[in-house]
Amino acid sequence: MPAYLVVEHIITDAAKFEEYRTKVAPMIAKHGGRYLTKGGTHKFPEGGHWKPERVVIIEFPDMQALNAWYTSSEYQPLIALRKQCTSELDMLITLEGA
DSSP, X not given: OOEEEEEXXXXXXXXXXXXXXXXXXXHHHHTXXXXXXXXXXXXXXXOOOOOOSEEEXXXXXXXXXXXXXXXXXXXXXXXXXXXXXXXXXOEEEEEEOO
């Protein structure tokens, strides 16, 4: 069953975030992940109480692959980099597919 990572980023340092973005993509792919959406393209046809700056959805083959990527020793330094260039209000949500 596929698993999804929904991420909201509030970028505070664009140059560092670009470094993070270019380094994380190959790691995600290595664990079978693929981007389903392009960051910053969201719209609100209804509601709008949530006001994210940048939202991305990434699909992994299953929750085990998602967790293997997130907990990998290779990704840990990038978590620190991401936290240096984004707000403390950033959110990562994991969901299992149906």
